[in-house]
Amino acid sequence: MRIEHVSDFLPPSEKERRMSTRSQSNLQPEDARRVKHTRIGIWDIYEARRPWHSRLQIRIPSLSILETYAQMLQDMPYVVRMLKDMYSIPRCFILISAYLVVELLGALIPAFSLWHTGQLLRLVETAMETRTVDMSVLVDVAAVYLACTITMRLLKYARSRIIRPADTSIRRVNTERVFHSLACLDVPTHGRTHTLDLINSRLGDSHLTLQCEIVEMSTNITMAIVRLLSQLLVLVTVLREQQDVIIVVILSFSQSILNWDGTQTVTVRPLVRAAKTTNKDFSRMRALERLVVDHRCRKELVGGNLGECIAAQFCESSRRIGDDAVDFSEVEQIHSCLNVASILREMIHMLPQVLGIDPGVEEADQVNQILFALRVMQEPMSAPLYFVSLILMYQASFTPSPFPESPFRQHSSLAGKIPSIRAMYDIVDKVRSDGSRWHKTIPRGQAVSQEWHFYRVQYPDSEKCAFRNVSFKVEAGQLCVIMGVNGSGKSTILKLISRLYDPTDGTILINDQDIKTLKLADLWDAMSILFQDYSHFPVSIRENIGFGNPAFANDDEKIHEAARLGGAEEFIDDLPDGFDTWIDDHVQYRDNYYNNIGPFMPLDSECLDDLSLVHRVGNFRNNSYISLSGGQMQRLAVSRTLMRSLPTETEPSTGMLLFDEPSASLDPTAEHTLFERLQKLRGSKTLIFSTHRFAKLTRHADLILYMDGSLQEQGTHDELMKKGGEYARIWNLQAKDFL
Numbered sequence: 001m002r003i004e005h006v007s008d009f010l011p012p013s014e015k016e017r018r019m020s021t022r023s024q025s026n027l028q029p030e031d032a033r034r035v036k037h038t039r040i041g042i043w044d045i046y047e048a049r050r051p052w053h054s055r056l057q058i059r060i061p062s063l064s065i066l067e068t069y070a071q072m073l074q075d076m077p078y079v080v081r082m083l084k085d086m087y088s089i090p091r092c093f094i095l096i097s098a099y100l101v102v103e104l105l106g107a108l109i110p111a112f113s114l115w116h117t118g119q120l121l122r123l124v125e126t127a128m129e130t131r132t133v134d135m136s137v138l139v140d141v142a143a144v145y146l147a148c149t150i151t152m153r154l155l156k157y158a159r160s161r162i163i164r165p166a167d168t169s170i171r172r173v174n175t176e177r178v179f180h181s182l183a184c185l186d187v188p189t190h191g192r193t194h195t196l197d198l199i200n201s202r203l204g205d206s207h208l209t210l211q212c213e214i215v216e217m218s219t220n221i222t223m224a225i226v227r228l229l230s231q232l233l234v235l236v237t238v239l240r241e242q243q244d245v246i247i248v249v250i251l252s253f254s255q256s257i258l259n260w261d262g263t264q265t266v267t268v269r270p271l272v273r274a275a276k277t278t279n280k281d282f283s284r285m286r287a288l289e290r291l292v293v294d295h296r297c298r299k300e301l302v303g304g305n306l307g308e309c310i311a312a313q314f315c316e317s318s319r320r321i322g323d324d325a326v327d328f329s330e331v332e333q334i335h336s337c338l339n340v341a342s343i344l345r346e347m348i349h350m351l352p353q354v355l356g357i358d359p360g361v362e363e364a365d366q367v368n369q370i371l372f373a374l375r376v377m378q379e380p381m382s383a384p385l386y387f388v389s390l391i392l393m394y395q396a397s398f399t400p401s402p403f404p405e406s407p408f409r410q411h412s413s414l415a416g417k418i419p420s421i422r423a424m425y426d427i428v429d430k431v432r433s434d435g436s437r438w439h440k441t442i443p444r445g446q447a448v449s450q451e452w453h454f455y456r457v458q459y460p461d462s463e464k465c466a467f468r469n470v471s472f473k474v475e476a477g478q479l480c481v482i483m484g485v486n487g488s489g490k491s492t493i494l495k496l497i498s499r500l501y502d503p504t505d506g507t508i509l510i511n512d513q514d515i516k517t518l519k520l521a522d523l524w525d526a527m528s529i530l531f532q533d534y535s536h537f538p539v540s541i542r543e544n545i546g547f548g549n550p551a552f553a554n555d556d557e558k559i560h561e562a563a564r565l566g567g568a569e570e571f572i573d574d575l576p577d578g579f580d581t582w583i584d585d586h587v588q589y590r591d592n593y594y595n596n597i598g599p600f601m602p603l604d605s606e607c608l609d610d611l612s613l614v615h616r617v618g619n620f621r622n623n624s625y626i627s628l629s630g631g632q633m634q635r636l637a638v639s640r641t642l643m644r645s646l647p648t649e650t651e652p653s654t655g656m657l658l659f660d661e662p663s664a665s666l667d668p669t670a671e672h673t674l675f676e677r678l679q680k681l682r683g684s685k686t687l688i689f690s691t692h693r694f695a696k697l698t699r700h701a702d703l704i705l706y707m708d709g710s711l712q713e714q715g716t717h718d719e720l721m722k723k724g725g726e727y728a729r730i731w732n733l734q735a736k737d738f739l
């Protein structure tokens, strides 16, 4: 991923020119002094130059050690599967192997420098006995310490450069895989809270992928053991003649183990910074992610058989961006870079520790030891005192310090991560598979017949009966209207035909075949359904209508025709961006942006000023979006449904149209026009239409089902009127008032 410091390294005039053309921001020279503009991959980052030095630390309590290991053992098969998957990703095998080598070297270096500390100890002993010091040994030891410090720094740098690319590749594969599973999940599974929690955790901002975090943590723990054992081995070799010192060493060793207190520290670094991207593919990926997460869109996704198509679009965008398709929070992690200044800074950083301000750091011990050796030369009488101090310093050298967090403290975090791997695979495995083993299919482009026999229907996880005793038949090409009061079961009938839910007690036959023996994809392709609680997708109006028939999602002519039939074309043309308008508040995802002020920081006025400056300079758009009226939303939804009813040269149109209260928000003229159009489709398609109020269309229906928790009456309008039952009573009542 390329990092460009747009406003840092260019001469002022060139700097301004590039900034204004590249980011379309109105950056003035004065702004450039106050705001730094960097470009990383697809992200433009604007950062206020005001420095923040403070850090926040939060302590997180952990699980008990026993619970930790029990959990880890249980989830081990998932870890094995994860490793296999990881190694099957190109590049990962080499990168992870290189990472392990770097970690191993990092774990062995402390033992190597400890061995030289042993030489220093010998030097001091000799100095005490003979009052002479071998300066060449002293210089050698100092050189080795310096080399070890620099090597450690280089290894740390190499480590960060290796783990990131591996993480990026894994993340891409993960995202595509989980996205595919999510896009194809059925309605009940998608609706369960734990699924949504999991999705949120998977799609949320995380420092590294789960896989990399687990590899990192387990490597840290293993390498901590390697480090301790190698140091112990060196100490026992060097100090084998001094029994009491070995006891001190063993005590030191146990202290390291006791450090295993099972808590971890999270550091939040607050900065006044905002980042945005205008990359269209990235915005599209985020929008599609929201679409598959949002339970409100699930019915359309399943009923429209859009899972595969949306997953393919997501992967297409993801591949177009490549490894740059990462969230800003991930981009932030690669900000650190190696330079000579950083090495020097680290070495200078050791000085205060030598003066005793922050004792216990490994590098500081080594400098201390050299200083002590010099002191012994200057004041031989105080040698025993310094000798004891020197041994005590060994104790601190057991602290595994080169990497930020004590590896021994990571066991609890590791235990917390492994179940997430299991959860991730659970979701990957959960894609609904029934139906695919059946090969019965429905002929495309022909009206179909339906036959229903139900004794009792219940929603999953609900004790209540949605309706009972329903038995009817709709012939191919007929218009069927389902009527009834609120809660009588009309919508449930449509949800069962589209197999959003599977009935437990009853059968539906389509063209005399049990609906459960039909391939799900074929069933969904053979119908077009408008749900009562329809949702629009967080994409443009054009795509919203296009998703009605994914095969023609890019056919502008068809999209316009569907919009015209659904009564939406006129108002869409009046919108500022026409068919390219993004709907409602979803528009904010076009310009993804993040404000990176630490959540725990008090927002003082200076900080807020900086944020508005950063927004102004970076030309961050306010969330101005188009709001559509309820009726316009419904016209759009009708247009999407009709998209699949359009005949094409290559694809037969769908044979079954299902509408659940399609005119609830329409004005009388729009309702009349819609019903006229539906009437014309009769014969070539089977039409099922649910409503709680009468309309002209009801009168002309081939079959009317009057529902009230069960099927009360069925027949044509005239037949039902002759019966004089509840249907006739309500018709007379409503006809008097409204018709």
Ligand SMILES: Nc1ncnc2c1ncn2[C@@H]1O[C@H](COP(=O)(O)OP(=O)(O)OP(=O)(O)O)[C@@H](O)[C@H]1O
Pocket: 459, 462, 464, 465, 466, 467, 484, 485, 486, 487, 488, 489, 490, 491, 492, 493, 532, 692
């Ligand atoms: N997801 C669900 N889980 C559990 N029960 C449900 C669910 N959806 C609907 N029900 C129940 O099933 C019954 C039938 O609901 P349904 O939505 O089919 O009625 P309806 O006739 O379409 O009503 P309306 O005219 O208000 O749209 C109602 O008692 C309702 O409470």
